[in-house]
Amino acid sequence: MTTSLSATTDRVTPDRRPPALGGFSPAVLGIELRRVLRNRRTLAFTLIMPAAFFLIFGLPQRGQQLPNGYAVAAYIMVSLAVYAAMVATTSIGAAVATERALGWSRQLRLTPLRPIAYVATKVVTAMGLGLIAVCVEFVVGAASGVRLSADVWLLTGLGAWLGSLVFAAFGLFVGYLFPAENAMQFIGPILAVLAMFGGLFVPLEVLPEVLQHVARFTPVYGVGELARAPLTGDGVSLAALVNLVVWTVLFALGATRLFRRDTARV
Amino acid sequence: MTSTEPAVELSGLTKTFGAVTAVDGLSLRVEPGEVVAFLGPNGAGKTTTIDMLLGLARPDAGSVRILGGSPADAIACGRIAAVLQTGGLLKDLTVGETVRLTANLYRHSRPAEEVLERAGITDIADRVVGKCSGGQQQRLRFALALLPDPDLMVLDEPTTGMDVEGRREFWQALRRDARSGRTIIFATHYLDEADAYADRIVLVRQGRIVADGTTAEIKNLAAGRLVRATLPGADQAALAALPGVDAVEVRGDSVLVRTADSDMVARHLLTRTEARDVEITSRNLEDAFLALTTDQAGV
Numbered sequence: 001m002t003t004s005l006s007a008t009t010d011r012v013t014p015d016r017r018p019p020a021l022g023g024f025s026p027a028v029l030g031i032e033l034r035r036v037l038r039n040r041r042t043l044a045f046t047l048i049m050p051a052a053f054f055l056i057f058g059l060p061q062r063g064q065q066l067p068n069g070y071a072v073a074a075y076i077m078v079s080l081a082v083y084a085a086m087v088a089t090t091s092i093g094a095a096v097a098t099e100r101a102l103g104w105s106r107q108l109r110l111t112p113l114r115p116i117a118y119v120a121t122k123v124v125t126a127m128g129l130g131l132i133a134v135c136v137e138f139v140v141g142a143a144s145g146v147r148l149s150a151d152v153w154l155l156t157g158l159g160a161w162l163g164s165l166v167f168a169a170f171g172l173f174v175g176y177l178f179p180a181e182n183a184m185q186f187i188g189p190i191l192a193v194l195a196m197f198g199g200l201f202v203p204l205e206v207l208p209e210v211l212q213h214v215a216r217f218t219p220v221y222g223v224g225e226l227a228r229a230p231l232t233g234d235g236v237s238l239a240a241l242v243n244l245v246v247w248t249v250l251f252a253l254g255a256t257r258l259f260r261r262d263t264a265r266v
Numbered sequence: 267m268t269s270t271e272p273a274v275e276l277s278g279l280t281k282t283f284g285a286v287t288a289v290d291g292l293s294l295r296v297e298p299g300e301v302v303a304f305l306g307p308n309g310a311g312k313t314t315t316i317d318m319l320l321g322l323a324r325p326d327a328g329s330v331r332i333l334g335g336s337p338a339d340a341i342a343c344g345r346i347a348a349v350l351q352t353g354g355l356l357k358d359l360t361v362g363e364t365v366r367l368t369a370n371l372y373r374h375s376r377p378a379e380e381v382l383e384r385a386g387i388t389d390i391a392d393r394v395v396g397k398c399s400g401g402q403q404q405r406l407r408f409a410l411a412l413l414p415d416p417d418l419m420v421l422d423e424p425t426t427g428m429d430v431e432g433r434r435e436f437w438q439a440l441r442r443d444a445r446s447g448r449t450i451i452f453a454t455h456y457l458d459e460a461d462a463y464a465d466r467i468v469l470v471r472q473g474r475i476v477a478d479g480t481t482a483e484i485k486n487l488a489a490g491r492l493v494r495a496t497l498p499g500a501d502q503a504a505l506a507a508l509p510g511v512d513a514v515e516v517r518g519d520s521v522l523v524r525t526a527d528s529d530m531v532a533r534h535l536l537t538r539t540e541a542r543d544v545e546i547t548s549r550n551l552e553d554a555f556l557a558l559t560t561d562q563a564g565v
Contacts, residue, residue, distance in 0.1 A: 020373065025370045028371065031370075099356065104356050106354060110411075
């Protein structure tokens with residue numbers, strides 16, 4: 001090796017084009033998802049707790065039936081799957097707060113990663129964890145004796161999972177609102193209250209009438225109705241659909257607005 | 267992209283925060299391949315300048331050109347990389363995962379193993395970032411900055427908070443990596459770092475450049491001696507006219523003369539004037555630094 005020559009020819013000009021898809025890649029997704037699945041707190045709140053809720057509150061109802069013949073336990077299982085998915089997607093969205101507080105988002109601004117690709121990664125990771133959360137709840141349900149027809153399994157599962165997209169947006173919104181490392185500690189109780197109003201813990205019918213009316217305007221109501229519709233055979237009411245669409249749009253707009261503010265240079 | 271384009275061209279850069287002017291009409295041109303130290307005390311505006319250089323902050327006035335384009339272009343193409351004090355890391359990723367994740371954000375990057383090796387952190391690749399020392403985290407930031415094989419590397423006080431050993435190891439890693447073609451700009455408030463690792467020193471004070479030259483030139487600012495005497499009503503012009511005198515300052519009854527020939531000044535003061543309490547002190551780089559970068563500048 002001749003030193004002077006190698007010193008000057010050492011430099012191979014790399015491919016200097018910006019990355020494809022703004023830096024969104026399966027490899028990054030894989031690392032993100034692995035990171036999420038290593039987080040014991042996330043697992044406890046999104047996978048273990050909803051499953052435990054089912055074993056505590058769902059199993060004792062095993063003998064009871066809905067008017068259409070399905071078990072009450074199945075109703076509880078689907079409700080808790082919605083809850084698990086919404087906690088999962090919210091926590092991933094809200095993790096943006098942690099990453100901002102730690103300065104990681106600033107570190108990322110030194111890379112070609114486009115902010116929109118960053119958000120897309122978060123949303124896909126959130127939906128990934130949401131899917132796992134729904135599956136875990138269903139597996140626990142099935143193992144405990146819940147029996148549904150294949151299409152009801154599929155449709156309730158898809159409803160619970162896709163509906164949780166609302167909460168991925170909600171999580172991002174909150175994540176950009178509070179630059180706190182522990183944002184999820186504030187959101188956890190809020191989610192529990194929302195889940196209550198969405199009829200995920202007890203049927204709305206047992207609430208006082210005033211609260212039943214209020215509940216129809218809260219963000220979990222639409223998702224809950226959507227996910228349980230295949231089970232109850234009631235169909236999805238217009239109110240539930242409007243609720244779902246309006247909250248998704250509101251949270252997405254809020255998150256977008258805050259995200260723009262965050263990525264604007266000072 | 268022609269090779270004649272400067273690596274960095276800052277002109278009339280200004281940034282204010284409320285009533286404070288952090289950067290005040292700063293202009294600087296750095297040629298490709300230069301290793302430049304941005305030297306100044308805390309609060310001199312180094313970090314703000316670097317933030318504008320990287321496009322993280324928007325200048326109130328003036329312009330930034332990086333390798334002939336905007337900072338955003340340079341970042342999008344991986345031509346510029348930085349090690350910042352404020353750049354955070356995810357505590358729950360391992361060192362290796364952090365590198366692999368970042369590597370995937372570029373269209374083309376150096377292999378993860380290579381940058382870990384060059385930053386000297388191969389042995390802690392499986393360690394969770396939250397369990398790494400400050401120095402190890404800083405070397406991880408350095409490894410991340412190496413990934414795109416950048417034309418320009420910017421480091422903002424890269425060794426702050428490291429112990430002596432950590433600082434030495436960090437600079438050794440940077441030095442190992444230093445090779446023809448890569449431009450390096452680092453901010454520091456350690457004189458010895460600027461002296462040891464830069465070809466060129468830019469001294470900054472209150473958002474302005476107060477001196478800019480090769481390390482030797484900056485050291486020359488410190489050459490010569492300082493002659494101090496008590497002399498009411500000193501004739502400033504006569505003293506300034508003496509051979510070898512660089513500067514004369516009168517403070518009340520005292521006079522301070524910076525000169526290359528202290529004997530001549532002392533002889534003059536003692537034989538031609540009523541001066542008493544004559545003191546002669548030599549100046550070092552530290553003095554030059556202090557003189558140039560503090561408000562109570564001696565001479």
